[in-house]
Amino acid sequence: MRTGVGTMSQATRSGTRDEARAPQESMAQMFGADCFGLSEMQRRLPRPVFEAIQSTIRSGEKLDMGSADAVAEAMKEWALERGATHYTHWFQPLTGATAEKHDSFLSLDDGRAITHFGGRALIQAEPDASSFPSGGMRSTFEARGYTAWDPTSPAFLIESEHGSTLTIPSVFVSYTGEALDTKTPLLRTMRELSRAATHALRLMGRDARRVDSTLGCEQEYFLVEREWYMARPDLEVTGRTVLGSAPPKGQQLEDNYFGTIDSRALGFMGEVEQEAWRLGIPLKTRHNEVAPHQYEAAPIFQPINVAADQNQLLMDILRKVARRRGLAVLLHEKPFAGVNGSGKHNNWSMQDERGRNLLEPGKEPDRNVEFLFFLAAVLKAVHRRGDLLRAGVASAANDHRLGANEAPPAIVSVFLGQHLTEILEALLESRPTGNEVKAFVETGLATLPEVRRDNTDRNRTSPFAFTGNKFEFRAVGSSQSTSIPMAFLNVAVTEAVDELSDRLAKRLDGGEDRNAAILAVVREAYTEAKPIVFNGNNYGQEWVEEAARRGLPNLADTPAALGVLERDDVKDLFQRYHVLQGHELDARYRILLERFNRMIQIEAVQQIRMVKTGVLPAAYRQQADMAAAYDSATKFGGVAVAQQSEMQAYMKAVAATIDALNGVRAALRDGPDEEHEPLAAARHKVDVMRPAMEKLRTAADTIERRTDEGLWPYPTYHQMLFQ
Ligand code: ADP
Ligand code: MG
Numbered sequence: 001m002r003t004g005v006g007t008m009s010q011a012t013r014s015g016t017r018d019e020a021r022a023p024q025e026s027m028a029q030m031f032g033a034d035c036f037g038l039s040e041m042q043r044r045l046p047r048p049v050f051e052a053i054q055s056t057i058r059s060g061e062k063l064d065m066g067s068a069d070a071v072a073e074a075m076k077e078w079a080l081e082r083g084a085t086h087y088t089h090w091f092q093p094l095t096g097a098t099a100e101k102h103d104s105f106l107s108l109d110d111g112r113a114i115t116h117f118g119g120r121a122l123i124q125a126e127p128d129a130s131s132f133p134s135g136g137m138r139s140t141f142e143a144r145g146y147t148a149w150d151p152t153s154p155a156f157l158i159e160s161e162h163g164s165t166l167t168i169p170s171v172f173v174s175y176t177g178e179a180l181d182t183k184t185p186l187l188r189t190m191r192e193l194s195r196a197a198t199h200a201l202r203l204m205g206r207d208a209r210r211v212d213s214t215l216g217c218e219q220e221y222f223l224v225e226r227e228w229y230m231a232r233p234d235l236e237v238t239g240r241t242v243l244g245s246a247p248p249k250g251q252q253l254e255d256n257y258f259g260t261i262d263s264r265a266l267g268f269m270g271e272v273e274q275e276a277w278r279l280g281i282p283l284k285t286r287h288n289e290v291a292p293h294q295y296e297a298a299p300i301f302q303p304i305n306v307a308a309d310q311n312q313l314l315m316d317i318l319r320k321v322a323r324r325r326g327l328a329v330l331l332h333e334k335p336f337a338g339v340n341g342s343g344k345h346n347n348w349s350m351q352d353e354r355g356r357n358l359l360e361p362g363k364e365p366d367r368n369v370e371f372l373f374f375l376a377a378v379l380k381a382v383h384r385r386g387d388l389l390r391a392g393v394a395s396a397a398n399d400h401r402l403g404a405n406e407a408p409p410a411i412v413s414v415f416l417g418q419h420l421t422e423i424l425e426a427l428l429e430s431r432p433t434g435n436e437v438k439a440f441v442e443t444g445l446a447t448l449p450e451v452r453r454d455n456t457d458r459n460r461t462s463p464f465a466f467t468g469n470k471f472e473f474r475a476v477g478s479s480q481s482t483s484i485p486m487a488f489l490n491v492a493v494t495e496a497v498d499e500l501s502d503r504l505a506k507r508l509d510g511g512e513d514r515n516a517a518i519l520a521v522v523r524e525a526y527t528e529a530k531p532i533v534f535n536g537n538n539y540g541q542e543w544v545e546e547a548a549r550r551g552l553p554n555l556a557d558t559p560a561a562l563g564v565l566e567r568d569d570v571k572d573l574f575q576r577y578h579v580l581q582g583h584e585l586d587a588r589y590r591i592l593l594e595r596f597n598r599m600i601q602i603e604a605v606q607q608i609r610m611v612k613t614g615v616l617p618a619a620y621r622q623q624a625d626m627a628a629a630y631d632s633a634t635k636f637g638g639v640a641v642a643q644q645s646e647m648q649a650y651m652k653a654v655a656a657t658i659d660a661l662n663g664v665r666a667a668l669r670d671g672p673d674e675e676h677e678p679l680a681a682a683r684h685k686v687d688v689m690r691p692a693m694e695k696l697r698t699a700a701d702t703i704e705r706r707t708d709e710g711l712w713p714y715p716t717y718h719q720m721l722f723q
Contacts, residue, residue, distance in 0.1 A: 027277065030274060030277045030278055031277045031278070031280065031282070032277075032278070032279075032280040033277075033278045034082070034156055034157040034159075034164075034278040034279050034280075035154050035155070035156040035157075035278070035279050035280035036075055036078055036079075036154055036155040036156065036166075037154045037280055038054070038057075038154075040078060041053060041071070041074065044074040044077070044078060045070060045071065045074050046070065048067075049066075049067045049070045049071065052064065052067040053067060053071055053151060056151050056152075057151055057152050058210065058353070059209070059210060060152075060191065063123075063151065065119050065120075066119075067119075068119030068120075068122055068123055069118055069119035070119075071119070071122065072117050072118055072119045072121065072122035073117070073118075075117070075122065075155060075166060076105060076115065076116075076117035076166070079105075079157060079164070079166035080105070080115060082157055082164060083163050083164055084105070084157060084163060084164045084165060084166045085104055085105065085106075085162070085163035085164070085165070086102040086103060086104045086105065086163070086165045086166070087102070087103060087105065087117060087121070087165065087166040087167075087168060088100040088101060088102045088103070088165055088166070088167055088168065089101070089125040089127070089147035089148075089149070089168050089170040090167045090168060090169055090170060091127075091147045091169075091170045091171060091172040091181055091183070092172070092181045092182045092183045092312060092481060092483065093132040093133065093172055093180060093181055093182075094132065094133045094134070094135065094180065094181065094182065094587075094588065094591050095132065095133060096182065096479075096480060096481045096484075096595075097312075097481075098312050098313075098316070099127070099132065099172075100165075100167065101125070101127040102165055103121075103125075105117055122149055122168065123148060123149050124146055124147070124148050124149070125146065125147045125170070126145075126146045126147070127145070127146075127147060127172075132145070132172075132180065133591045133594075134174075134178075134180055134587060135586065135587025135588060135589070135590040135591040136586075136587055136590060137174065137178050137180070137583065137584065137587045145172055145173060145174045145175070145180045146172075146173065146174075146175065147170040147171065147172050148170055148171050148173065149168055149169075149170055150169045150170055150171055150183070150187065150305070152187075152303070152305055152306070153169035153305055153306050153309045154169070154280060154306075155167060155168045155169065156279045156280065156313075157279075169309050171183050171184045171187065172184070178581070178583075178584055178587075179580065179584055182481045182483035182484055182487075183305065183308065183309075183483050185483070185484075185487045185579050185580055185584075186304065186305055186308060186483040186486055186487040186490070187305055188487075188577070188578055188579045188580075189213075189486075189487045189490035189491045189494065189577070189579055190212070190213055190303075190304060190305060190490065192490070192491065192494045192577045192578070192579070193211065193213055193350070193490045193491075193493060193494045193497070194210050194211045194212065195494075196493075196494045196497040196498050196501065197211035197350055197358065197374075197497055198210065198211055198352075199497075199498075199501055200373065200374075200377075200497050200500065200501045200504070201352070201358075201370070203501055203504050203505055203508065204369065204370050204373065204504075204514070204518060205514060206370065208352040208353065208354075209352075209353050210352065210353040211350050211351065211352050211353075211358065212303045212304065212350065212351055212352075212353075213303070213304040213348065213349070213350050213486070213490055214301045214302065214303060214304060214307070214348065214349050214350065214351055214357075214470075215301055215302065215303075215304040215307035215308065215346060215347065215348055215482065215486060216298060216299060216300065216301030216302070216307065216346075216347040216470075217298065217299070217307060217311045217314075217344050217345070217346055217347070217476075217482055218285075218296055218297075218298040218343075218344065218345040218347070219296065219297050219298065219311065219314060219315070219318075219344055219478065220289055220294060220295070220296045220342035220343055220344065220478050221294070221295055221296075221297075221318060221329050221330060221331050221342060221478060222291070222293050222294050222295075222329070222330040222335055222336075222342065223265055223268060223293050223295065223322065223327050223328070223329055223330075224293060224327065224328050224330060224720045224721075225326065225327065225328070225720070226322070226323065226326045226327050226328045227326075228328075228715040228719060228720050229328035229330075230328075231714060231715050232714055232715055232720075233606060233609070233610060234603075234606050234607070234610060235328075235330065235335065237602060237606050238332075238599070238602055238603045238606055239330065239331070239332035239335065239397065239479070240330075240332045240334055240335045240336075240397065240400070240603075241335060241336055241337065241717075242603050242606055242607040242610070242693065242697065243607065243610055243611070243615065243697055243700050243701065243704070243714070244336065244337065244701065244704070244714070244716065244717045245701040245702075245704045245705050245716070245717060246336070246337065246338035246339065246717055247716075247717050247718040247721065247722065264325075264327075265288075265293075265295060267325065268321060268322065268325055268327060269286045269295070269297065271321045271324075271325070272297065272314075272317055272318060272321045273286070273297075275317045275320075275321065276299075276310075276313075276314060276317055279310075279313060279317075280310075281299055281310045281313060281314055281317075282299045282300040282302070283297055283298070283299045283314075284298060284299055284300045285297070285298040286298075289340065289342075290340040291336070291339045291340040291721070292339075292721045292722060293720075293721055294340060294342065297314065297318075299314075301347060301349075301470075304348070304486055304490070305483075307482070308481070308482045308483045308486060311344070311481075311482055312481060315331055315479070318331070319331075330342075331478050331479040332397050332478070332479055333395070333397040333398045333400060333401040333477040333478050333479060334397060334400035334401045336717060336720075336721065337400075337697070339717075339721065341400065341401035341478075342401075342477075342478035342479075343401065343474055343475070343476060343477060343478050344476045344477060344478045344479075344480065344482060345472050345473070345474045345476065346472070346473040346474075346476045346482055346485060346486060346489075347467070347470050347471070347472050347473075348470060348471050348472075348473060348486065348489060349469065349470035349471065350374065350493075357469055357470070358370065358371070358374045359371065359374055359375065359378075359466075359469050359470055359471070360469040361420075361469065369515055369518040369519060369522070370518075372424075372427075372518070372519070372522045373500060373504075373518055373521065373522055374497070375420075375466070375522075376500065376521070376522045376525035376526055376529070377493060377496040377497045377500050377525070378414075378471060378493055378496070379414060379525065379526065379529040379530075379532060379533065380496035380499065380500065380525050380528065380529045381489070381492040381493040381495065381496035382412060382413075382414050382464055382492070382529070382532050383528070383529035383531065383532035384492065384495070384496065384529075385488070385492035385495070385573075386412035386413075386532065386552065386553065387412070387553045387555060387561070387564045388488050388492060388564055388565075388570060388573075389412050389464070389473070389475070389485065389488055389489060389492065390410060390412050390475070390553070390555045390561045390564070391488070391555075391561045391562055391563075391564040391565055392476075392484050392485035392487075392488035392489070393475045393476050393477055393480065393485050393561075394555075394557075394558040394561035394562050394592065394596075395477055395479075395480060395558060395592070395595070395596065395599075396558060396595070396596045396599040396600055396603075397477055397479060397599070398475075398477035398480070398558075399557050399558055399686075401477065402475060403556065408461065408462060408463030408464075408474050408475045408538060409463065409538050409539065409543070409544070409554075410475075410554055410555055410556050410557075410561070411463075411538070411543070411544065411547045411552055411553070411554045412463050412464060412475070412532075412552070412553075413462065413463065413464065413532055413533070413534040413538065413547065413552065414462070414464045414465070414466070414471075414532050414533050414534070415459045415462030415464065415465035415466060415533075415534065415535055416466050416533050416535060417459075417466060417535065418535060420466060421533060421535060424522075424526050427519065427522065427523055427526070428523055428526060428527060459535060459537075459538075461537055461538035461539050462474070462534070462535075462538050463475040463538065473485060473489065487579065491573060491574065491577050491579050492573075494577055495573060495576075495577070496525075500521050500525055503521045503524065504517055504518060504521045507520060507521065531550040531551065531552065532552065534546075534547075557686045558592075558593075558596045558682065558686075559593065559596070559679060559682035559683050559685075559686060562589055562592055562593055562596075562682075563679075565585055565586075565588060565589040565592075566585075566586070566589055570585070571585055590678065593678045593679065593682055594674070594678060596682055596685070597674045597678060597681050597682055597685060598674075600685040600689055600690065601668070601674075601685075603693065604664050604667065604668050604689055604692075604693055605668070607664060607693055607696060607697070608661060608664055608665060608668075608696075610714070611657065611661050611696060611700055612661070614713035614714060615657065615700045615703060615704070615713070616654070616657065616658070617713070618703075618707055618711045618712055618713055619650075619653075619654045619657070619703050619707060620654075621711050622650065622703075622706075622707045622708055622711055623647070623650060623651065623654065625708070626643070626646065626647045626650060627647065629643060630643050630644065630647060649706075650703075650706055653699065653702045653703050653706065654703065656699045656702070657696070657699040657700050657702075657703055659699075660692070660695045660696035660698075660699045660700075661696055663692040663695060663696065664689070664692045664693055664696050666692070667684075667688045667689040667692040667693075668689070670684075670688075671684040671685070671688070671689065672684055704716070
């Protein structure tokens with residue numbers, strides 16, 4: 001290694017800070033300590049104000065200015081006691097990341113310094129929004145957007161060396177009311193789904209005031225040495241390696257999943273968990289993932305907007321703690337070719353205000369039909385809007401993962417498990433199978449044969465799986481904001497619930513028995529949605545063919561998937577539920593497409609640069625070494641035939657690399673104009689640029705395998721993954 005990257009210093013190997021900070025505080029004390037949650041509010045607010053804010057959180061009632069002032073004052077006091085100097089609205093612009101702009105609490109009163117934070121500042125702020133993407137919704141001269149406090153997601157403190165910052169989760173909208181962020185649409189879908197589901201529950205004879213969609217994100221990531229990361233400009237700039245030969249071991253031995261977590265990673269996780277707990281993120285699970293140096297962290301589920309915020313925050317914590325400990329966290333969906341990629345399984349369900357899970361098959365007979373109703377609604381939703389769900393996870397990065405024989409394919413289908421499928425089939429045919437099923441199918445009132453977890457969780461290949469009492473949307477990418485796919489899922493389910501409710505209402509109006517009517521609606525919905533159910537192996541080629549026969553879309557890449565957002569029926573759906581107007585959806589389409597184009601462009605430029613400045617120079621030195629060896633061999637009368645053919649093969653590989661390099665250059669030069677023809681440009685990226693890059697990679701990787709390790713300019717896969 002020329003770069004001196006090969007061996008890690010002992011200091012970075014053994015971790016840095018905080019072995020000492022380890023759990024002196026109890027977990028319970030730590031949890032939420034840096035978060036201004038309900039209990040802190042209750043302690044600090046006069047009762048009527050606390051009740052007002054509670055009803056704002058629970059049912060979205062508007063908070064009066066007097067109460068807002070009181071909340072702001074209490075928040076400020078709480079933050080100042082903890083050393084805060086600043087506050088910020090924290091929001092999620094359409095870049096998919098988070099953004100913040102800090103103001104100090106400092107105010108001058110007749111030249112005297114005081115701290116001040118009023119209700120108005122809590123509720124609304126105005127960052128300079130002109131440089132955030134708006135997809136053409138605003139021209140810069142009317143760039144004003146404002147952030148507005150989202151009281152349903154608790155404020156928290158972010159520490160730094162010079163005092164901490166009170167961070168207030170917010171939405172980001174334009175003055176004309178357009179959503180300029182990923183969160184506003186999610187909040188809107190929560191409201192709609194709640195309305196639809198409570199209405200359905202009422203029709204089924206149960207009173208619910210509110211239904212929350214719930215989310216638990218399983219976050220996957222890789223950890224690599226920071227020095228190695230810094231020596232790989234591709235990782236640093238694009239998040240993934242655009243070159244690199246996979247080591248022979250790879251993960252064929254499959255010995256890593258749930259394997260022993262090495263102590264360095266464990267130290268990292270421990271520090272992440274403590275930071276997360278302090279912020280009220282209920283991290284629960286940690287383990288090794290399939291690939292070497294790949295890990296997962298999962299919290300206990302929360303209301304969907306809180307979980308989405310907390311996942312963004314968790315990604316920040318992962319980055320921050322990694323940096324502190326001489327590591328780099330890779331959140332990219334496919335940092336290493338030929339090695340398992342990373343996802344963010346989104347565990348999703350719905351629950352009422354008493355915490356009853358609507359997708360819990362459960363032991364209460366009178367709730368079975370209700371469970372089946374919502375199950376059928378989700379099936380309908382995914383069947384009708386599977387392509388929309390696919391669009392919600394589309395990105396340049398996720399393209400490398402979806403369908404890569406390790407992750408769910410780009411074809412969306414639902415795994416129900418044999419047991420549940422059997423129950424629905426029996427219902428469909430009114431076919432009495434087992435006794436328990438028979439009783440159930442006939443009356444809808446007997447106990448639903450228990451859906452055991454081990455019956456439902458075996459299939460890891462499905463993009464959308466029922467796992468006992470929730471659905472697990474597995475196609476979501478590890479680095480993406482979950483707000484987009486979750487908003488899409490929510491709106492799709494809302495539509496289906498409404499449709500099933502309408503049918504149920506008609507039957508009830510016609511005087512049908514309630515249970516019979518619900519079962520009839522379930523039967524009908526299942527019949528229609530059945531093609532979406534697939535319990536087999538999603539990785540096989542047979543499924544691709546079978547899915548085509550069933551008429552399920554196979555949107556293999558991002559431009560194909562994003563096209564869905566431009567369809568009239570999709571625009572109508574978003575409009576109907578007041579989630580996004582047509583032009584707001586257009587804006588998202590444009591931004592996502594632009595991001596896709598830009599990312600691949602950057603990858604191509606990066607790849608060219610690394611080949612030109614790293615790979616080829618190393619190859620020329622290798623070639624010179626070979627030539628010198630050949631010369632000396634012939635000089636001493638040796639037989640150099642073997643060396644000669646080695647050399648020729650090497651030179652061929654170099655020539656192939658230069659050829660391929662020119663291919664990528666040409667692809668960069670010749671594509672359609674990204675600004676004026678973004679879709680054509682994106683197709684060109686997929687159809688021309690990616691194959692050209694693949695070819696260059698193959699050629700350069702061949703050279704890597706044949707070149708003196710000491711000459712190689714970049715940390716290798718072997719080093720990054722196995723050392
Ligand atoms: P797995 O075997 O898939 O890891 P877990 O039981 O560990 O399953 O759950 C994974 C995630 O699912 C966790 O974040 C958990 O809190 C979440 N989860 C469990 N129940 C629900 C629910 N009703 N709604 C949303 N998420 C849930
Ligand atoms: Mg899971």
